[in-house]
Amino acid sequence: MRKVYLDHNATTPVHPDVREAVAPFLSELFGNPSSIHWAGRDVRKPVEDARQEIAAFFGCQPLEIVFASSGTESDNLAIKGIAFRKENAGKHIVTSTVEHPAVINTCRFLESQGFRVTYAPVNRQGIVEPESVRKAITKDTILVSVMYANNETGCVMPIEEIGAIARESGVLMHTDAVQATGKIPVDWKSLPVDLLTFSGHKINALKGAGGLIVRKGVEIEAVLHGGHQERGRRGGTENVVGIVAMGKAFSLLRAGMEQEVRETRRLRDKFENALFGRIPELVLNGHPARRLPNTVNISFRFVEGEALLLNLDMLGIACSSGSACTSGSIEGSPILMAMGTDPVDAQGALRFSLGMGNTDADVEYAVDAIEAVVEKLRAMSPLGVKEAKAR
Numbered sequence: 267m268r269k270v271y272l273d274h275n276a277t278t279p280v281h282p283d284v285r286e287a288v289a290p291f292l293s294e295l296f297g298n299p300s301s302i303h304w305a306g307r308d309v310r311k312p313v314e315d316a317r318q319e320i321a322a323f324f325g326c327q328p329l330e331i332v333f334a335s336s337g338t339e340s341d342n343l344a345i346k347g348i349a350f351r352k353e354n355a356g357k358h359i360v361t362s363t364v365e366h367p368a369v370i371n372t373c374r375f376l377e378s379q380g381f382r383v384t385y386a387p388v389n390r391q392g393i394v395e396p397e398s399v400r401k402a403i404t405k406d407t408i409l410v411s412v413m414y415a416n417n418e419t420g421c422v423m424p425i426e427e428i429g430a431i432a433r434e435s436g437v438l439m440h441t442d443a444v445q446a447t448g449k450i451p452v453d454w455k456s457l458p459v460d461l462l463t464f465s466g467h468k469i470n471a472l473k474g475a476g477g478l479i480v481r482k483g484v485e486i487e488a489v490l491h492g493g494h495q496e497r498g499r500r501g502g503t504e505n506v507v508g509i510v511a512m513g514k515a516f517s518l519l520r521a522g523m524e525q526e527v528r529e530t531r532r533l534r535d536k537f538e539n540a541l542f543g544r545i546p547e548l549v550l551n552g553h554p555a556r557r558l559p560n561t562v563n564i565s566f567r568f569v570e571g572e573a574l575l576l577n578l579d580m581l582g583i584a585c586s587s588g589s590a591c592t593s594g595s596i597e598g599s600p601i602l603m604a605m606g607t608d609p610v611d612a613q614g615a616l617r618f619s620l621g622m623g624n625t626d627a628d629v630e631y632a633v634d635a636i637e638a639v640v641e642k643l644r645a646m647s648p649l650g651v652k653e654a655k656a657r
């Protein structure tokens with residue numbers, strides 16, 4: 267069966283150059299980077315080289331990077347790290363309604379610990395409006411955490427404006443840039459941001475490695491207590507393989523991101539235009555322009571997203587629905603619901619995210635398959651397109 271992978275926002279295939287770069291670390295380069303003997307030194311240097319490479323990509327200082335086990339851990343470290351360090355200054359955090367669970371559930375945990383959290387709304391197109399963040403800030407606020415780009419809709423948030431508002435108010439700013447990294451330029455030097463999360467497996471490196479950039483001078487409380495690794499900010503022997511993989515992936519992005527993104531955008535636009543041209547009753551979820559170049563989220567009216575996803579899976583097409591099955595009924599994605607999407611449209615939504623390895627032939631195969639499956643499901647639906655239109 268032909269396989270077409272259109273779920274790069276969930277995870278990405280490992281780049282062949284990354285695979286090659288990590289191979290020695292699965293055999294002869296096995297040391298612990300904290301050891302002072304040759305075996306340790308053999309791996310300490312590659313870890314620090316990777317740090318340099320990542321710093322060069324973002325434009326930050328190498329020592330501003332704290333390696334962690336994932337985007338999730340880095341989000342935890344940013345938010346809990348500031349909350350517990352600054353709780354004497356205030357116990358209020360501002361975030362948004364469309365954050366990844368790594369942020370939302372960290373905030374929910376902090377609420378159980380006596381912090382107050384304001385979830386700034388998004389507009390109908392899924393964008394956090396800077397003014398809503400301004401309104402939410404109080405004199406008790408210690409942190410604003412708003413994602414750079416949304417994983418489900420691809421919406422790119424006005425992080426410069428939101429960060430500027432946080433700065434004006436003397437509040438620290440965190441952004442989860444897990445989805446933005448490698449897809450749009452992220453320039454640490456010009457961003458009014460104090461903490462920034464990235465993750466390896468979204469950029470063709472390995473799962474289980476990520477990091478947090480912490481602006482020089484900003485102090486955070488450790489979340490993982492242990493050894494002195496990462497200058498006491500994150501205990502635990504470094505994931506050498508994961509870090510070396512990220513170093514290589516970032517060096518590849520530095521060399522070829524523009525071209526890679528141009529090609530992905532071309533394929534995404536071709537895919538999107540073909541779907542909208544050939545299938546009636548589609549709704550684009552999210553902002554048409556302020557959007558990651560690889561992502562498209564579409565509601566297929568009169569079709570259940572899960573049914574469409576499973577039928578496409580049987581044809582070898584991997585994509586994603588943000589909906590969840592709760593007590594037997596399918597609930598639309600919380601992100602789409604937070605945007606004010608019609609609940610029925612939210613149930614019929616699928617996310618397609620393109621990336622390395624996708625081809626014109628993939629797009630053509632997927633469009634044909636989606637058209638056929640949607641037609642089949644709509645014909646079976648108690649509320650077919652024709653009847654619905656006639657209502």
Ligand SMILES: Cc1ncc(COP(=O)(O)O)c(C=O)c1O
Pocket residue numbers: 275276335336337338339341366368413415416417442444445465466467474475476
């Ligand atoms: C926006 C966003 N933040 C955080 C994460 C979590 O990253 P990780 O899978 O590395 O824990 C993801 C992954 O889906 C994401 O999309």
